[in-house]
Amino acid sequence: xxxxxxxxxxxxxxxxxxxxxxxxxxxxxxxxxxxxxxxxxxxxxxxxxxxxxxxxxxxxxxxxxxxxxxxxxxxxxxxxxxxxxxxxxxxxxxxxxxxxxxxxxxxxxxxxxx
Amino acid sequence: xxxxxxxxxxxxxxxxxxxxxxxxxxxxxxxxxxxxxxxxxxxxxxxxxxxxxxxxxxxxxxxxxxxxxxxxxxxxxxxxxxxxxxxxxxxxxxxxxxxxxxxxxxxxxxxxxxxxx
Numbered sequence: 001x002x003x004x005x006x007x008x009x010x011x012x013x014x015x016x017x018x019x020x021x022x023x024x025x026x027x028x029x030x031x032x033x034x035x036x037x038x039x040x041x042x043x044x045x046x047x048x049x050x051x052x053x054x055x056x057x058x059x060x061x062x063x064x065x066x067x068x069x070x071x072x073x074x075x076x077x078x079x080x081x082x083x084x085x086x087x088x089x090x091x092x093x094x095x096x097x098x099x100x101x102x103x104x105x106x107x108x109x110x111x112x113x114x
Numbered sequence: 115x116x117x118x119x120x121x122x123x124x125x126x127x128x129x130x131x132x133x134x135x136x137x138x139x140x141x142x143x144x145x146x147x148x149x150x151x152x153x154x155x156x157x158x159x160x161x162x163x164x165x166x167x168x169x170x171x172x173x174x175x176x177x178x179x180x181x182x183x184x185x186x187x188x189x190x191x192x193x194x195x196x197x198x199x200x201x202x203x204x205x206x207x208x209x210x211x212x213x214x215x216x217x218x219x220x221x222x223x224x225x226x227x228x229x230x231x
Contacts, residue, residue: 042221105159
């Protein structure tokens with residue numbers, strides 16, 4: 001079975017631009033979460049979606065938005081990019097029901113903002 | 115708010131030896147899970163071990179075991195018989211339990227472990 005897949009793997013943007021990152025969860029997983037991992041830090045929670053509804057949001061500005069599609073894939077959008085948005089963006093999926101909570105991570109999208 | 119602290123940014127261990135990684139957390143929740151995740155240089159995070167807060171017995175997965183001290187809010191990871199493939203960044207993580215909606219994780223800053231041949 002395929003794991004969590006993310007695209008693109010690497011991208012370079014300039015300040016002020018917009019970026020869209022994509023994630024396909026493991027088949028059967030209904031919950032998708034997004035995390036930002038700045039170099040040298042642990043992942044920081046951005047969003048969680050379950051059954052196409054936002055179920056949680058971390059301490060990120062409104063420039064960050066996301067959505068989940070009927071097939072449970074997800075997109076993370078970041079507008080008006082800042083240098084500080086440079087990071088590894090991780091997508092994680094889980095079954096989403098009341099379970100033991102294991103997250104399955106993708107390899108991430110490395111965003112560099114110049 | 116939940117916080118997770120890993121006070122050892124870097125550690126090293128000789129192959130076949132034992133090493134312990136430390137983690138403390140702060141929460142007012144009574145129902146939660148704790149995890150150790152491994153992030154090898156290829157970047158994909160992999161679950162190492164999981165502990166339910168309501169279980170007193172420490173979790174064990176082959177060479178990996180935890181020392182869970184709920185009152186002290188401590189959750190350390192012991193790796194026995196260290197192998198070269200254990201070289202990675204290790205993250206301690208806390209998860210609040212939200213029924214029916216999955217989970218929201220809080221991660222520590224990580225410990226970079228190097229296994230020396």
